Each structure stands twice: as structure tokens, then as C-alpha cells.
Amino acid sequence: MKLRLEILLLITLFLVAIIPLGIYSTILEENNITQNNTTLLNVLDVRQPNNSSSGAAALQSVLAYYGTDTFPDSLVNMTNTTENGTLPEDIAQAARDSGFTAEVKENMTLKELQDNINQGIPTIVLCQAWGDNTTGNWTNHTGDGHYLVVIGMDEENIYVEDPAILGSRGYIPLQEFLERWHEQYLINQTGNNTGNETGNNTTTTTTTLNHLGIVITGGQGVNFPPFIKIG
Numbered sequence: 001m002k003l004r005l006e007i008l009l010l011i012t013l014f015l016v017a018i019i020p021l022g023i024y025s026t027i028l029e030e031n032n033i034t035q036n037n038t039t040l041l042n043v044l045d046v047r048q049p050n051n052s053s054s055g056a057a058a059l060q061s062v063l064a065y066y067g068t069d070t071f072p073d074s075l076v077n078m079t080n081t082t083e084n085g086t087l088p089e090d091i092a093q094a095a096r097d098s099g100f101t102a103e104v105k106e107n108m109t110l111k112e113l114q115d116n117i118n119q120g121i122p123t124i125v126l127c128q129a130w131g132d133n134t135t136g137n138w139t140n141h142t143g144d145g146h147y148l149v150v151i152g153m154d155e156e157n158i159y160v161e162d163p164a165i166l167g168s169r170g171y172i173p174l175q176e177f178l179e180r181w182h183e184q185y186l187i188n189q190t191g192n193n194t195g196n197e198t199g200n201n202t203t204t205t206t207t208t209l210n211h212l213g214i215v216i217t218g219g220q221g222v223n224f225p226p227f228i229k230i231g
Contacts, residue, residue, distance in 0.1 A: 039117055039118065039152055040151050040152040040159060040169075041065065041117060041120065041122050041151040041152065041221060042065065042221060042223065042224075043061050043062065043064075043065045043122050043149050043151045043161045044060075044061045044064035044065060044161075044224075045061070045161060045166065045167065045169075046058075046060050046061045046064075046072075046161070046163055046166075047163060047164075047166040048072075048163035048164060049072050049073070049076065052081060052082065052083050052084065052085050052086075053072070053076055053081050053086070053163075054085075054086075054146050054147040054148075054163045054164065055079055055081060055085060055086030055088075055090075055091050055124075055147045056072060056075040056076045056078075056079045056081050056086060056091075056094075057072060057075075057147075057163035058091070058124045058147040058148065058149050058161070058163055059075055059079065059091050059094060059095060059124065059216075060072055060075050061122075061149055061161050061163070062095070062122050062124060062149060062216050063075075063095070063098055063100075063216075065122055065221050065222070066100065066216075066218075066219030066220065066221065066222065067219065067220075067222040068098055068099070068219075070098070075094060078094040078097060078098075079091050079093075079094045085145065086147070087185070088104045088126065088209070088212060088214055089104055091104075091124065091147075091214055092104050092214055092216075095214075095216045099218065100216050100217065100218040100219060101216070101217045101218040102214060102215065102216045102217075103214070103215045104212070104213075104214055105212070105213050105214075105215060106209060106210060106211060106212050107210055107211050108123075108125075108211045108212070108213040109211070110153070110158075110174065110178070112213070113125075113150050113153060113158070113213070114153050116150070116215065117150065117151070117152060117153060120220070120221050121215065121216075121217055122149050122150060122151055122161075122216075123149070123150045123213045123214065123215055124147055124148070124149055124150075124213065124214040124216070125147070125148050125149075125150055125160075125181060125212065125213050125214075126145050126146070126147055126181075126182075126183050126209060126212045127145070127146060127148065127172075127177065127180040127181045127182065127183070128141050128142070128144045128145065128146070128180040128182070128183065129144060129146035129148070129162075129164070129180065130144065130146055130164055131143065131144025132144070138176065138179040138180045139179045141180075142182070142183060142184040143184070145183035145184075145185075146162075146164065147163070148160040148161065148162050148163075148170065149161040149162075150213075151169070153174075155174075156173060156174065157171040157172060157173055157174065158171065158172050158173075158174060158177045159171050160172070178211075181210070181211050181212075182208065182209060182210045182211070182212075183208075183209050183212070184206055184207065184208050184209070185206070185207045185209065186204050186205070186206055
């Protein structure tokens with residue numbers, strides 16, 4: 001009887017161990033990515049100056065990774081950051097103005113993120129984070145867009161430099177990251193309205209950004225010395 005209980009216990013532990021692996025394997029297969037990628041890019045750990053400047057801070061960490069030293073305040077200005085945040089194209093343009101090549105890409109895949117990691121390229125992504133989502137349903141949740149820098153990926157998690165965290169790296173399980181990886185923007189456009197005596201008409205349009213990434217290239221990751229003599 002005791003032996004039978006021990007066998008049942010071993011079987012239960014085995015099933016508990018392999019079920020999550022099966023779930024993760026399905027995610028990997030569906031997104032055409034491989035296992036055993038444990039590379040973590042040496043992206044600088046930064047802290048965003050305020051709640052609306054994660055985009056500028058994410059850019060600062062990527063530029064520093066390529067060896068370009070910048071001040072947070074200057075990047076806030078370069079990226080046209082307001083209390084409502086930063087537009088992706090403004091981040092890309094600031095990177096170009098700093099001497100790099102930058103591309104804003106929508107509908108990116110985990111495979112593309114992994115390929116970038118393998119090539120030593122960090123990717124800035126825009127996803128839902130640090131908001132008031134109490135339901136756990138990230139797929140339909142918007143309004144808490146936050147910029148992160150993808151620095152690594154394995155069969156379970158995606159690893160990021162998060163400007164909202166200082167001293168630690170962030171991680172998100174792969175499936176949850178896919179559900180969070182979106183945001184909506186309200187864009188005000190001013191035009192001419194012939195039916196209005198003032199001649200001005202402001203319209204608001206909603207733009208949905210799915211699986212958005214900002215890929216900045218044109219440099220090599222640098223290794224910072226652990227100590228520098230003070231001048």
C-alpha cells in the first residue's frame with residue numbers, strides 16, 4: 001500500500017512538472033521560436049523622470065547600450081514627450097537625430113524579438129503595464145501603455161529593462177506578454193470646416209498599435225568598465 005502511494009505521488013509530481021512545459025512548448029511552436037535562448041543584453045538600467053516619460057527613458061537605455069551618453073531631460077525634449085506620453089515615431093526620430101537608424105514596426109512577432117536579441121539588438125516595445133487592470137484581462141485593456149526594452153527571452157518569459165524599476169530587471173510570461181502588447185492613442189487633428197464660422201475643426205481619431213516595436217540599429221553594444229578613476 002505504501003509503495004502504491006509513493007508511485008502515485010511520483011506520477012502526480014511528474015504531471016505537474018510536464019504540463020507547464022507543454023503549454024510553453026505550444027507557445028514556442030505557434031510563434032516559431034526556439035528554446036535555450038538565455039542571452040541578456042547589457043542594456044543600461046535607467047529610471048524614468050516621471051510617469052509619462054518611459055519612452056524617453058527607454059531610448060536613453062538603448063542609446064547608452066550603443067555607447068551614446070545622453071541626459072534624460074534632453075531626450076524628453078527630443079521625443080516631444082508630454083503629460084500624455086510619447087509617440088513611437090518621435091522616439092524613432094530622436095534616435096535618428098542621434099546618429100542611428102530607427103524603424104517603427106507594427107505586428108512584430110516573438111520570433112523577430114528573439115532574432116534581434118541574437119543579433120545584439122534591443123527592441124523598444126509598447127505594452128500595457130503598471131495600470132489599474134483589476135480583471136486580469138489584458139487583451140481588451142488599454143490606456144496603460146508603457147515602453148519597455150526587450151533584452152532577453154527563454155521558453156517561459158520575456159526579459160526587459162523597465163524604466164519604472166531601478167536596480168532590477170523585469171519579466172513577463174510569454175503568453176501574457178502577447179496579450180499585453182498593444183495600446184491605443186487618441187490623436188487630435190485640426191482641419192478646416194467650412195460649416196464653422198471660425199474655419200477650424202478639431203477631430204479626434206483612435207489609433208490602435210498592435211505588437212509595436214522600435215528597432216534601433218547602427219551601433220555595437222559596449223561593455224562598460226566596472227570602475228573609472230574620478231578626474
